[in-house]
Amino acid sequence: MSYQVLARKWRPRNFSTLVGQEHVVRALTHALSQQRLHHAYLFTGTRGVGKTTLARILAKSLNCETGITPTPCGRCSACLEIDAGRFVDLLEVDAATNTRVDEMRQLLENAVYAPTRGRFKVYVIDEVHMLSTSAFNAMLKTLEEPPEHVKFILATTDPQKIPVTVLSRCLQFNLKQMPALAISSHLAQILQAEGIPFEASALALLARSAAGSMRDALSLLDQAIAHGAGKVDEAQVRAMLGNVDQDYLFSILEVLREGDASGLMQQASLLAVRSLSFAGALQELAALLTRIQIVQCAPTTLDEDDPDRLRLLALAEQLSPEYVQLAYQIVNVGRAELALAPDEYAGFVMTLLRLHVFRPRSVSDVVAAARANPSAPPRPAVSASLSVRERPETDVPRTPPQSAVSHAATDWHALVGELPLSGLARELALNCELRELGEGHCLLRLSNSAAHLQMKPSPEKLQQALSNHFARPIVLKIELGAPSAETPAATAGRQRQERQESAELAIEKDFFVRDAIATLDATIVDSSIKPID
Template identity: 60%
Template sequence: MSYQVLARKWRPRSFREMVGQTHVLKALINALDNQRLHHAYLFTGTRGVGKTTIARILAKCLNCETGVSSTPCGQCSVCREIDEGRFVDLIEVDAASRTKVEDTRELLDNVQYSPTRGRYKVYLIDEVHMLSSHSFNALLKTLEEPPPHVKFLLATTDPQKLPVTILSRCLQFSLKNMPPERVVEHLTHVLGAENVPFEEDALWLLGRAADGSMRDAMSLTDQAIAFGEGKVLAADVRAMLGTLDHGQVYGVLHALLEGDARALLEAVRHLAEQGPDWGGVLAEMLNVLHRVAIAQALPEAVDNGQGDRDRVLALAQALPAEDVQFYYQMGLIGRRDLPLAPDPRGGFEMVLLRMLAFRPADAEGAPRSPLKDLGISKATADSNPNPVAGAAVAAPVASIAPPPVAAPQPQTTPAPAPAPVVEAAPVAASAPVIESAPVPVEPQPEVAAVAEPLAPAVEPEPPVAEAPVDLPWDEPAAPVAAAPAPVEPAAPAPAPAPAPAPAPAVAVSAPAPVEAPAPVVAEAPAEDDDRDEEPPPAEDYYEVDMESYGYLESEAQQEASEPEPEPAAMPATGLAAEWLDLFPRLGLAGMTASIGANCTLVAVDGDNWHLHLDPGQSALFNPNQQRRLNDALNQFHGRTLTLQVTLQKPEQETPAQAAARKRAERQRQAEASIAADPYVLQMKQQFAAVVRDGTIEPLEAKA
């Protein structure tokens, strides 16, 4: 007897033997049991998921000699002939080879005749999407109203190519792909019934290689049995499929976790000996990282189908979650770009080295193994073996390297007050002179004790500036004068030095050649450090009026302007309110507009007007500006007015203060709108997003 392949030998012959597709079987079984039969059924799905099998079982249910039911007997002549493919009233049509309209018309000419033996004449049209448009048109009328003894069963892998006129005349059932778990379960049953020894890992390899098709899984199993001489072993299946050993993938991931570039490249070299598909290697790495991410989220959800559950859980404990996501994303991008690499192996190595170089920064509390030294040269801070210099580097204070001096001289009196440079050897009068004899190697505790009062005034970052800062050396350093005493590493720090020596905190360094002879100024004290966090405001009294009154201002005037005006003591009423309404209509610009914006009207006596001007604008005010302001008032009113301007702080709100108040209100409204925006709230909740201060600006609005 000739051998029959597993896919045909184990083809289901009844609904209860079907694997999966429960959603389709339930509808068909209920329709058969309740005698609610449609005249046309359409089965869609990928190859090997059971479309033709379900159609044949349905034909058997319709024509079984025991009657129409969802459980055909399987023993009568009709059931046996359908199983053997020789039942006369089951007409199977291959639409891929009979696409012409003449073939369809010939087929439909026999529809009107009654079945020969069975209860129904069943037309099973496979790959129906291959029919031509004329064939579909010829089929429409018959498919809509066939004779009562005819049933149409259509099957296709590409339902998008079917006309909607065909789809609307059929009951459509979409068959799902077979998951690997379902495939492994069925292969276990089949191989057990066939008495074929197997390993579970091999079945998982076959289940994933089948890619959702049960027929492909059965065919691969036939091939694996032949390859393994009657056995289905994991090593044989891996060699047959050309898949990668998971142990080597874990070797690459462990080298990546350790940060060991040597081990990483060595693992790649071992992989290259097998001549693998480097894209497939990346795919295996992504599969492992996917399972690691699942283990971190839900450890009990990790299956042991590949026998590596313990390895996956160990990696999940060792790798931080952000590293797993980062490696997965970089592997996806690297797999996409791999065809662009000049050499596949080189592209794969570059992906791994990129993962190694750009691994995420350490997260607090995240498990991480320390990175090994990759052999990258590191710049040394100071190669001078002088112990005093070493102490200066280790001390947490600012250090100034002075230019070379001829010889160290003891200093009996304090240096002049403005001089911030400390020479190599001078010390305070009460301190002993530093000799040239060797100094102990570890003076850090003593220096730290001396510098302790200055600790709040020192930033943790290196204080050396990128370029020398030109400062007038004869100008007293007021911020540094507040320091209790200058730092002397070798001195015992007897008492705070007097105020005439306001030198910055320094550490004495041995004479050594420097790149630039100019001294480097230490950082400012802590009370001035906030200036680097937020630059001073660039707006002034009259710049705010641009939003409300639309006048422009020159760049030089902006540089000479004052900070934003303070709020007024009283709101504008009476003449002050009239000035707020009048000022935008005068058409002023430049410094004249700035002066007018900081004025308020205090008295009107006929044609005599009296204004109060903020004294802060006195630098801009002169007779020319008063004349221009007077001319603008004359032109607006059409008569000659006499204007008097007094430098006095306005008690009521000026146009500049009103503009500043309106802008502040718009800013508060904009910030409140952003804070209450549902999308912003969702981003904060899901991604821990924050709104950076100073980045919200209100939209321009008409005053």
């Protein structure tokens, strides 16, 4: 028997084995259980996330000989023929090669005839956005009022190109890209069932390279099995994908922490000897810096089973959060500038040296160096970057507003802090002043300079959050004008400025800082001073 690729062999046969699309599975399962069947479905999403697979499972659920069910038996002739791709009442059409209106009319003319074998005649039109405008117009009437025995399932990777007249006639489901953890877990199950040895770290690399597509992940897994002669290990997968070993990246940051420029050059030479992609190395380095910043800001999110846990925690403790942000920016800029460099190696080396030159020196380092060699003459023009770690501060101040409102018991500053808002909707709330709050309405004032914050859907989200908070419908109105009192954003900015000025004053009066300035003729970099409370 000829070999069958993993993407086809392990294609899900029912809803329970489908990975990563629980929101769609839940909706379809409930609809099938309650016999609430729509005549047209539209599945959207990027390649390899399960659009065609869902269409075939839905076709089985509609035509299974046991009845309309969310759990098709998989053993009756209808289920077996659909799995084999030869069910006469399942018509799969590739819209990319059948774009013309004549082909669509011919297809729809047959829709009036009753199904030959099944309960429903199911039309699966893949890449439906490729149809011509005339073809879309030809199918509108049939799509809106098809015969009772016809179901349409449309699939597309580009829903923006589908006319709204077609979208309005379909029940639309947006399939999301699959998280890397879900992909790697599914690959592990497949390899265990196939009896193929593997390393979990290798599957993590494949999942990350698949970029949310399960089909891409399975194709890469097939390639990795062939590349590794029947096994999947990290070294072979890295060589196949051209990925940079994480040890090199950790070593770069550890050498950088020590301030060893020659060590950085040695790491660059090791990458060059292995002929690894310098653009890929910078991309992976940016991803590592992201992980470090997440550990610094949200340490509880670090997985206990993460193989890099100890090294991540060490770097998160030894590098300041401010420098991690700066390093992330330097790495991304360096990656963008590789094409402008004399060659990729030179661009990579200059990026590493930029990370080295701009690394911060703490106050304790400066004072320790001064005390270790007190007889050394002061060096002119030495700038000591005095970095103080910033303690997380609340986004919304709790200072009550000074403006008079009709609902005197309402503290807008505190209320905004309780609303589950994020992004632009939160910025809108922070920059508004409460003018009136009644039983069913809320009037806010927004300055003209912040009028852009009214972009949709921010006002609607704020109105919904207020309605949910007060458990009654609230109609939100926003007027433009100069606020008569401080908005939460203005109050937060004023308080940050006051804390900053206090921190700068404290640094100037600090004994160790004054000692470092006197000994090394150093200067204080004001931008590096951050308040600790």
